[in-house]
Amino acid sequence: MGRKAELSTEVIAAAASRLFQSRGFANTSLQDVAEAVGIPKGNFYYHFRTKDDIVRAVVEHRLGALDAELAALEKGSRDPGKRLVRFVQAMLTHPDAPFALGCPHGSLGLELAKARPDLLSAARPALERLRAWFAEQFRLAGASAGPDRLAMHLLARVQGLLLMAATFRDESFNRRELRELQKWIASQC
Amino acid sequence: MGRKAELSTEVIAAAASRLFQSRGFANTSLQDVAEAVGIPKGNFYYHFRTKDDIVRAVVEHRLGALDAELAALEKGSRDPGKRLVRFVQAMLTHPDAPFALGCPHGSLGLELAKARPDLLSAARPALERLRAWFAEQFRLAGASAGPDRLAMHLLARVQGLLLMAATFRDESFNRRELRELQKWIASQC
DNA sequence: GTCTATAATTCGATAGAC
DNA sequence: GTCTATCGAATTATAGAC
Numbered sequence: 001m002g003r004k005a006e007l008s009t010e011v012i013a014a015a016a017s018r019l020f021q022s023r024g025f026a027n028t029s030l031q032d033v034a035e036a037v038g039i040p041k042g043n044f045y046y047h048f049r050t051k052d053d054i055v056r057a058v059v060e061h062r063l064g065a066l067d068a069e070l071a072a073l074e075k076g077s078r079d080p081g082k083r084l085v086r087f088v089q090a091m092l093t094h095p096d097a098p099f100a101l102g103c104p105h106g107s108l109g110l111e112l113a114k115a116r117p118d119l120l121s122a123a124r125p126a127l128e129r130l131r132a133w134f135a136e137q138f139r140l141a142g143a144s145a146g147p148d149r150l151a152m153h154l155l156a157r158v159q160g161l162l163l164m165a166a167t168f169r170d171e172s173f174n175r176r177e178l179r180e181l182q183k184w185i186a187s188q189c
Numbered sequence: 190m191g192r193k194a195e196l197s198t199e200v201i202a203a204a205a206s207r208l209f210q211s212r213g214f215a216n217t218s219l220q221d222v223a224e225a226v227g228i229p230k231g232n233f234y235y236h237f238r239t240k241d242d243i244v245r246a247v248v249e250h251r252l253g254a255l256d257a258e259l260a261a262l263e264k265g266s267r268d269p270g271k272r273l274v275r276f277v278q279a280m281l282t283h284p285d286a287p288f289a290l291g292c293p294h295g296s297l298g299l300e301l302a303k304a305r306p307d308l309l310s311a312a313r314p315a316l317e318r319l320r321a322w323f324a325e326q327f328r329l330a331g332a333s334a335g336p337d338r339l340a341m342h343l344l345a346r347v348q349g350l351l352l353m354a355a356t357f358r359d360e361s362f363n364r365r366e367l368r369e370l371q372k373w374i375a376s377q378c
Numbered sequence: 379g380t381c382t383a384t385a386a387t388t389c390g391a392t393a394g395a396c
Numbered sequence: 397g398t399c400t401a402t403c404g405a406a407t408t409a410t411a412g413a414c
Contacts, residue, residue, distance in 0.1 A: 004287030026215040027304040029389065042392085043398060051390065102299050110291050110299065115216040120356065125354060152353070152362050153369070160349020164341070167298030168314060169308065173341050180342070218407065229408085240408065358396060 009047045012037050013061040016054050018033040021096050025055065036160065044103050055112075062105065062126045072134050080137035081189030085182045092178070099165040099174055105130065106159040107166075131155050141189035150188055157181055164168055198236045201226055202250040205243050210285050210293040214244065214300055221273055242309045244301075250293065259322050269326035270378030274371045275348065281367070288354040288363055293321065294320045295348040320344050320351075330378035346370055 015036040019028040030051060034041035048054050069090075073083045096104050105126035112120045134151035143150055161181065165174045208217040217218040219240060223230035237243050258279075262272045285293050294315035301309045323340035332339055352371065354363045 010267075022303065024215065024303045030391090031389080040252065040399060041390090042400070042402095045391065049391095065363065101303050106352055106356065107299055107303065109351050110296055111213060111365045113355040114211065114213045114290050114296065149365065152359075153366065156349040156353045156366060157346070158349070160345040160353045161345070163295055163299050163348045163352060164401065167295065167313065168304040168341075170341075175340065176338065177345060178336060219409090220407080230408095231384095232380060233384070234409065235379070 008037075008039075009057065009062065012039075012044070012047055013054065013057040015057045017061050018102070020058055020108060021101055025108060026115055052119060054115075055119055057106075057124055059108075059126050062083050063129055066126060066129050079189075080140035081186060084134065084137050084154070084185045084189070088178060088181055088185070091158075091162070098162045100169075102166040103159055103162045107164065127155065136186065145188065154181075154185065157184070197226075197228075198246065199250065201233070201236055202243065202246040204252050206247045206293070207285075209247055209297060210290055214297060215304055223242060226248075241305075241308060244297075244308055244339075246354070248311055248315050252318055255315060256319050269329035270377075271305065273323065273326050274376070275372045277370055277374070280347075280351070287351045289358075291355040292348055292351045295351065298349060316344065327377065332377050343370075343374065346373070 012033060014035045016028065019032055019036060023032070029043050030044050033054070034044055036088040048057065070087075073087055073090075077083045077086060091098050098104065101107070105123065107122045109120065109127060112123050131148075132150045134154050136149035138150045158181070161174070161177050163175070164170075201222060205217065208221055208225060214223070219233050220230045223233055225311070226238045236245065242307045259276075262275055263278075266272045266275060280287050284353070287293065294312065298309065298316060301312050320337075320340045323343050324336040327336035327339045347370070350363070350366050353359075353366070
């Protein structure tokens with residue numbers, strides 16, 4: 001079945017994912033990751049060949065976490081429009097703290113677009129997973145406009161809301177904008 | 190009048206501003222800045238005490254550039270609603286290439302919110318200048334909703350659009366979303 | 379004021395013992 | 397497989413000649 005080192009590699013990816021979200025990719029050293037997992041930093045290179053490789057592992061780990069969260073939303077509600085509303089609502093209490101640090105997938109994409117365009121494609125799958133799930137909910141809801149366009153629009157609104165929340169830290173703006181976004185979702189479903 | 194070192198300091202800030210936008214703060218070394226200006230990197234510390242200090246100088250430089258751009262928009266159009274429409278249109282050809290690299294002010298804020306929360310407040314003035322100008326245009330246009338809320342909403346939409354543009358590089362999405370944003374502006378003025 | 383030289387630290391990555 | 401030890405390069409920052 002699985003590779004022998006799978007567990008350790010997955011543990012490292014999970015720790016790196018948290019560190020990338022709270023400090024960014026460039027500001028996370030292998031030392032930081034190694035300390036978070038409790039291994040010497042030299043041992044890191046048994047699991048990964050370079051620091052760049054960890055980005056791919058992090059995104060793969062995030063895809064797994066995302067699948068679980070989206071599956072829970074699908075199980076929790078029959079109405080696809082309500083699922084979307086609950087998704088954006090869940091951001092408020094999400095362990096990744098996107099209102100304080102931005103969307104983990106969007107902020108990683110933006111950082112890589114600037115500093116490491118060669119790695120940008122590695123960060124995109126998580127955002128595309130979100131986009132595809134949004135589109136499916138809109139399609140199931142029988143939205144009037146094209147579900148793909150609505151999905152991209154919603155993703156952009158989410159990214160903008162979370163970037164503003166992280167930089168301005170204005171609670172009343174966060175609440176108001178979140179409510180308006182939920183109203184927009186309902187109006188499209 | 191001005192300080193003796195004002196010109197060199199301003200030149201450094203301008204170069205650092207461009208590098209922060211294209212590579213990010215953490216990925217821009219003092220060596221990069223020194224090379225861009227054509228001075229030895231040791232000479233940097235005659236103008237700035239630390240690397241952190243350059244963030245404040247960069248934002249101050251950006252405020253000046255922003256003032257000039259907004260003044261040109263005010264001069265070019267009497268209708269405040271049209272000014273807002275032209276502002277978002279101008280992003281397409283802006284030298285900062287926000288569609289490829291994100292909004293320089295928003296992406297700097299997001300990076301600092303993650304990696305250097307102690308420096309976040311230094312990055313905010315540029316975003317707040319934009320917000321204030323948006324609000325003034327909405328107020329002048331006699332918008333029905335509160336101009337401050339409309340301004341924050343517009344800023345969030347812009348940030349979301351540019352983050353998505355930088356990470357997805359989907360030209361048709363960029364055009365469509367830009368057009369929708371302009372339609373929203375017109376509907377509020 | 380402007381330059382060279384370099385200190386002090388940290389980084390990603392490697393070598394090799396066990 | 398897991399550890400220690402360390403390399404070479406890059407980083408921020410300082411010292412001091414001119």
